[in-house]
Amino acid sequence: MSRTPYPPSYYAASANPAPDRPPLQGAVETDVCVIGAGYTGISAALFLLEQGYRVTVLEAAKVGFGASGRNGGQMVNSYSRDLDVVEKQVGPEQARLLGEMAFEGGRIIRERIQRYGIRCDLKDGGVFAAVTAKQLAQLEQQKKLWERYGYHQLELLDTDAMRGVVNTELYAGGMLDRGSGHIHPLNLVLGEADAVESLGGVIHEQSAVLQVEQGEHPVVRTVQGQVRARFVVVAGNAYLGDLLPPLAARSMPCGTQVVATAPLGEELAHSLLPQDYCVEDCNYLLDYYRLSADKRLIFGGGVVYGARDPADIEALIRPNLVRTFPQLREVQIDYAWTGNFLLTLSRLPQLGRLGSNIYYSQGCSGHGVTFTHVAGRVLAEAIRGQAERFDAFAALPHYPFPGGRLLRVPLTALGAWYYQLRDRLGW
Template identity: 65%
Template sequence: MNATSFSQHAASWYAATANSASERQALQGEAHCDVCVVGAGFTGISAALHLAEKGLKVIVLEASRVGFGASGRNGGQIVNSYSRDMDVIETKYGEQTARALGDMAFEGNRIIRERVDTYNIDCDLRDGNLFAACNDKQLRGLREHKALWERYGHDRLEMLEGNTYRREVSSDRYVGALVDHSGGHLHPLNLVLGQAAAFESMGGVIYEQTPLVKLEHGSPVTLRTPEGEVNAERVVMAGNAYLSGVLPELEGKSMPCGTQVITTEPLDEAQAKEVLPNGMAVEDCNYLLDYYRLTRDNRLIYGGGVNYGGEDPADIEALIRPKLEKTFPQLKGVKIDYAWSGTFLMTLNRLPQLGVLNDNVYFAQGYSGHGVTCTHLAGRLIAEVMTGRDERYDAFAGLPHMPFPGGRLLRVPLSAVGAWYYQTRDRLGI
């Protein structure tokens, strides 16, 4: 994680309503541990907590604050499976790989709920998310999606044909929807802060404002920071999109992408009930999708689009407000209280990238927009592989990850061209 990272959380509704604003000290001097985790987002904190529960001595290094990156500023939606679904995995990687990944496709969701219950984490957890079809082709896709997930044992699904979707969403944009009653939404920053506190209660140590300057492979591994160093038997690299310059061999096989989010002023009870009558989280089925949900104080959080390369747009509200007002014309002119960007990491095959370097430096990254659930699964798998169970981790580690076409120089414009193509197909319904 490089030294250019910002020192404080983005000015989001999440940061404004975080349960804890306390800061942790930076590392000074030398420290030793069984496992050093780099990055205090969902992946890093999930792995650290799982490892601490197994009795290992764990230190976490964070360049900024716990939950600074995508983990603390995403849409807050609990969406099952992966960014590439099981039918694509079956076709590209075979039945054995598909079955292995399919058996884990809904586990991240369960891990989150276990954490919330076990450690009494206050993160506004609510049930239910909905996939909304914008055209008939997408609706057919949702029917196929339902059948596919049910084939892998997930049966808490409900098709809403025709206008029955209005039971959940008061918008003219859609032609039907699929409800996942096991999904949900939450306050992601409070979730990661709650897990960090649980980790520390078990003797774990987190150093904030401590960027990794240099990693020296060996046994132990030496991790050098501006004012100290950690010597660790094993390392977990969990910086995701905010990790650069330390493991260059991984950077060509992933690409940072930005997404933007706005949050309205609190809606009155009648407005909120009209927009989302039962408080479900929603995402549409477009290639560059919109996603939205209500907060505990009846604000509408609305996000959408992807900015390849991860650069922040000049005016986030101007970019996202038209999407919100197209979906909900009844909210035209609503005051926007918060607007922010977040960066996630995308892989070419849209599947998580897990692996190990030199037998003792593990990495997990590239969730391609499905990070809330996949990160929690990755943390458990890292703890498993470090304590003797490797087959589940290896199912991901064995996936081939190719570099983006055009390399680091051309991956952004080429991806933008591809996105334009799929956006055009979405608009035409083909």
């Protein structure tokens, strides 16, 4: 049987030791079968195990193989579309619930790290960087909006203060979120997977799901086995494929690119990011970066709609890296990789139910590190019969992409080009 390894990323090269978990073989019965061993699936499994459920997790490749083990490692609050957009779509009670959950993910991650002793290089603090005065004014409005929902860990930064956070002349200012932070993303999910197993959960890697038979007791089939369960949690996100066509029709896989430089050394690294915060800019197609524990600059950005792997990732990322930090013009790139995330038309996550006992969460649209941990808790609550918060997400309107499967990529890319042009012109 062929085995799918991790992609050659910095995270895979620096991951904590992890066991090879055997593929599913034969027939198994459990309370909950989770499809996907990324943040969403592992988070849901952990919450369910803490409540006494029996849980079996099926993963097509390795724990954290997808976006959970390849992302920029930034813990960013709220959703890919902010709460002002949510407020325009839903009633006040639904908006209140969604607003409260917008700042919960980072707390869950910190609780998990402390409770289970997870070694993932947690560092506190993240910065939204404004390239233009207009973006800085938008950050001022964002601060007021988040504070209206009871979140008071934000500090606006003028041009001089911003230079004390990131050593570049690129930004007009920014906003510090002290409740944000950054982690080694693969080590986080590996640590959470260890926690799942410590509570009696079972994880099968190299166990791609071929079929989900719905019914009173759903059956999830792989090449070599099957799991019969009371409930199923579908957490495949951008790597789910067409396993469940109703989910694929309302979302689109997209690729983002990340590079890691050679180690910069303490002095140069400190000169670039003196506070060791992570940073993301406010452009529509944004850049994001941070320092690793061994003082590499991890720099990502760009979107490839339809999730094609670019031929030369470094050529896509290096120009923006150098534009941000001209002092790194000659820096060596040691690692370059791509990973897929799942985009929805609304840019808001999709949670729902197929039938009475198949639950799903998908479409974080680039804000997955924190939201997936909220989703895991909300899915577990719904399975336990406490569905108020689940229903707040499930009631969000979601639509198929214009043009269907054939035209969704070019039409979305055209829209992104328009917003990118606005960023460049400062509109």
